Amino acid sequence: MTMRRKCVAVFAAALAMVTALSAPASAAPAACAAPTPSTTQPGYLVFDPACDVSGAAFTALAGAHVYTGIRDGAAYRVEVPGKWNGKLVVYAHGYRGTGNVVYVDNPALRAHYIATGYAWAASSYATNGYDVGQGVRDSYALIDTFRQVTGHRAGSVIMSGASMGGQVTAVAIERFPRAFAAAMPYCGVLGDTALYDYFLDANVTAAALTHVKIDFPLTPPADYPATWRAQVAQITAGLGVKAGSAPVLTPAGKTWSDAVERRSGGERPGFDSAFAYWNAVPSLAPLNDLPFLFGLYPGLTGGTGGKAPGNVTDNRFTYYRLSDSPLPTFAELRLNAEVLRVKHTATADPGLAGIPKVNGTPSIPVLSLHDVGDLFVPFSMEQEYAQRAARNGRAGLFVSRAIRGVGHCDFTEAELTQGFDDLTTWLRTGHRPAGDAILDRRTVADDSFGCRFTNGAHPNYAASPCPTKTTTPPQPPRM
Numbered sequence: 001m002t003m004r005r006k007c008v009a010v011f012a013a014a015l016a017m018v019t020a021l022s023a024p025a026s027a028a029p030a031a032c033a034a035p036t037p038s039t040t041q042p043g044y045l046v047f048d049p050a051c052d053v054s055g056a057a058f059t060a061l062a063g064a065h066v067y068t069g070i071r072d073g074a075a076y077r078v079e080v081p082g083k084w085n086g087k088l089v090v091y092a093h094g095y096r097g098t099g100n101v102v103y104v105d106n107p108a109l110r111a112h113y114i115a116t117g118y119a120w121a122a123s124s125y126a127t128n129g130y131d132v133g134q135g136v137r138d139s140y141a142l143i144d145t146f147r148q149v150t151g152h153r154a155g156s157v158i159m160s161g162a163s164m165g166g167q168v169t170a171v172a173i174e175r176f177p178r179a180f181a182a183a184m185p186y187c188g189v190l191g192d193t194a195l196y197d198y199f200l201d202a203n204v205t206a207a208a209l210t211h212v213k214i215d216f217p218l219t220p221p222a223d224y225p226a227t228w229r230a231q232v233a234q235i236t237a238g239l240g241v242k243a244g245s246a247p248v249l250t251p252a253g254k255t256w257s258d259a260v261e262r263r264s265g266g267e268r269p270g271f272d273s274a275f276a277y278w279n280a281v282p283s284l285a286p287l288n289d290l291p292f293l294f295g296l297y298p299g300l301t302g303g304t305g306g307k308a309p310g311n312v313t314d315n316r317f318t319y320y321r322l323s324d325s326p327l328p329t330f331a332e333l334r335l336n337a338e339v340l341r342v343k344h345t346a347t348a349d350p351g352l353a354g355i356p357k358v359n360g361t362p363s364i365p366v367l368s369l370h371d372v373g374d375l376f377v378p379f380s381m382e383q384e385y386a387q388r389a390a391r392n393g394r395a396g397l398f399v400s401r402a403i404r405g406v407g408h409c410d411f412t413e414a415e416l417t418q419g420f421d422d423l424t425t426w427l428r429t430g431h432r433p434a435g436d437a438i439l440d441r442r443t444v445a446d447d448s449f450g451c452r453f454t455n456g457a458h459p460n461y462a463a464s465p466c467p468t469k470t471t472t473p474p475q476p477p478r479m
Contacts, residue, residue: 032048032050032051032055032057033048033050035047035048038126039072039073040072040073040126041073041126041127043100044073044100044126044127045100045102046070046074046075046102046103046124047075047102047103047104047124048075049068049069049070049075049076049077049103049104049124050068052105053103058077058106061079061114063081063082063083063114064080064081064082064114065080065082066078066080067079067080067149067150068104069145071145072126072138072141073102073126074102074104074126074138074141075102075104075123075124076121076124076142076145077104077106077121077122078119078121078142078145078146078149079110079113079114079120079121080119080150081113081114081115081117081118084117084118084119084152085118086152086154086155086156087117087118087119087154087155087156087157087158087181088120088121088143088146088154088156088157088158089107089109089113089118089119089120089157089158089159089160090120090121090140090142090143090158090159090160090180091107091160091161092122092123092135092139092160092161092162092164092165092166092168092169092172093105093122093123093124093125093135093161093165094161094163094164094165094166094187094409095130095163095164096128097128097129097284097285098128098129099128101128102125102126102127102128103124104122104123104124105122106122107120107160108162108411108413109416109417112417116424118158119146121142121143121145121146122142123135123142124138125138125139126138129306130305130306130307130355132168132171132307132355132356133171133349133351133352133353133354133356134352135161135164135168136171136175136352136356139159139161139168140172140175143157156427157180157181158180158181158184158427159172159173159180159182159183159184160184160185160186161185161186161188162186162187162188163187163188163189163377163408163409164189165185165188166185166187166189166190166368166377166381167188167190167192167358169183169184169188170183170185170188170190170358170362170366171356171357173362173363173364173366174358174359174362175352175356177363181427182364182365182367182423182424182427183362183364184366184368184419184420184423186368186369186370186411186416186419187369187370187371187374187377187408187411188370188381189377190358190368190381190382190384190385191380191381191385192355192356192357192358193305193308193312193313193344193347193348193355194381194384195377195378195381196298196303196305196312196355197313197314198263198264198378198380199297199313200297200315200342201260201263201318201320202260202263202293203293203294203296203298204315205256205259205260205263205335205339206235206239206294207231207235207340208335208339208340209238209239209252209255210234210235210237210238210239210252211238211338212231212234212235212238214228214231214299214340215299215340216298216299216303216311216340216342217299217302218302218310218311218345219302220299220300220301220302224300225287225300228287228294228299228300229289229290232290232291235294236290236291236294238250238252238253239252239253240252240253241253241279241291242279242280242291243280243283243288243289243290243292244280244282245280246276246280247275247276255322255335257275258322259320259321259322259335260293260375261275262320262321262322262324263320263378264375264378264380265372265378265383265444266324266380266441266444267324267441267444267445268372268379268444268445268449268450269372269404269445269446269447269448269449269450269463270372270373270406270450270462270463271372271373273373273406273460273461273462273463274372274373274375274406275375277373277375277406277407278291278292278293278376278406279291279293282295283295283296284296287300292375293375298311298312298313303344303345303346304346305355307355308346308349308355309346309354311342311343311344312344312347312348312354313342313344314342314343315339315341315342316341316342319332320332320335320336320339322335324441324445358388359388359392360385360387360388360391360394361388361394362389362397362398363394363397364397365397365399365426365427365432366397366398366399367399367400367401367419367422367423367435368398368400368401369400369401369403369411369415369419370382370400370401370402370403371402371403371404371405371407371408371410371411371458372403372404372405372449372450373404373405373406373461374405374406374408374409377408379402379438382400382438383438383439385398385400386398386400386438386439390439396432399426399432399434399435400435400436400438401415401419401435401436401452402438402444402450402454403453403454403458404450404454404458404463405454405458405461406460406461407458407459407460412456412457412458413456414455414456415453415454415455415456418453419453436449436450436452447463447464448464448466451467454466
């Protein structure tokens with residue numbers, strides 16, 4: 001999921017253009033082509049892939065060659081280095097809101113791909129919204145698009161994607177296992193509908209702890225957002241949180257923090273700074289007057305995520321913890337007795353409809369990165385995927401790396417570069433790279449968790465500093 005929604009809003013009134021597979025576009029266009037309507041999605045507009053949404057031309061890096069065009073209502077970009085190694089990276093972007101303008105952009109590691117000999121391709125997808133299935137179809141189609149526009153077939157393909165694109169990545173390598181050689185999701189929704197369960201958990205525990213009665217309408221009436229706003233006003237007052245300002249937590253707010261910490265990945269360093277950050281951040285439009293998590297309450301959409309045929313959330317058997325003590329506390333017993341319970345009416349889809357299921361059955365190496373303080377797509381998504389892979393006997397094909405940041409997809413170029421290089425080395429040599437023991441509760445709670453692969457500054461993250469790395473001084477020769 002990405003913050004580029006502001007760009008979508010700027011161009012939501014624009015027209016879009018439709019073409020067939022285009023000729024090479026290494027040179028900058030004289031001007032951005034006027035966007036024209038999609039030929040596959042009524043009401044959608046496709047932005048010129050030869051231009052960024054800022055209006056700047058998309059041009060090739062030194063020595064590389066670019067191709068742009070539109071195929072089946074989805075804009076695409078392809079870039080091939082002069083000294084191509086025969087390999088391709090397919091990049092899947094994250095959530096872009098529900099506007100009617102689709103546009104393609106570049107992967108964060110674009111320059112590194114080209115410098116190391118990899119070609120890359122990216123799609124706008126033909127739709128916006130949480131349409132993972134469309135993202136999978138359009139990303140998979142890029143392999144054939146690459147062959148058509150370059151005249152060459154990629155020798156191997158690496159799938160990569162951020163946020164919702166992480167789920168696109170996880171689903172694509174399971175649906176088309178022979179098409180990909182390795183995968184690198186990051187900040188990804190690797191637990192499919194478990195993400196919506198987390199949104200449910202955060203909201204229903206907040207309501208229970210502040211004794212505000214809420215409901216979960218499977219078919220929300222038109223005035224439900226106004227009803228929810230009024231209920232959230234009572235809840236946030238009881239918690240001590242307010243969008244746009246640092247929280248001053250009440251006792252109920254501190255208890256809620258404990259509940260959210262455990263539902264988002266467990267006790268871990270830096271959580272207090274993450275909790276403060278995400279409770280000061282406004283939610284997504286049109287509920288951007290609410291603290292972040294409250295604008296994501298699944299009851300606002302009937303639990304459908306805007307895509308599923310029914311409510312995909314369920315907490316009937318969830319036991320909410322407030323501590324790591326072996327025995328339940330009185331506060332936990334009371335919370336679990338009072339919290340609103342919700343039953344699902346739909347599940348993750350085994351195909352590409354609704355919210356596609358992530359089985360956790362990779363047949364290729366997968367290396368993932370996730371911010372430990374991300375409370376939008378929480379760190380627990382990594383743990384969910386690791387558990388599924390382990391149950392399926394695929395634990396050896398998954399490596400997860402924790403990064404000490406609080407933002408969503410808050411990675412430095414160095415962190416992503418190391419991840420990609422280690423993945424390609426794994427692919428080349430068969431030697432599995434190091435990762436973090438994300439399923440070991442004590443390891444995750446340790447003050448040094450996330451230090452190993454964090455490389456660079458991450459604003460707003462506050463925790464005990466990482467141990468200084470020392471080297472053993474050379475010993476004098478023995479006489």
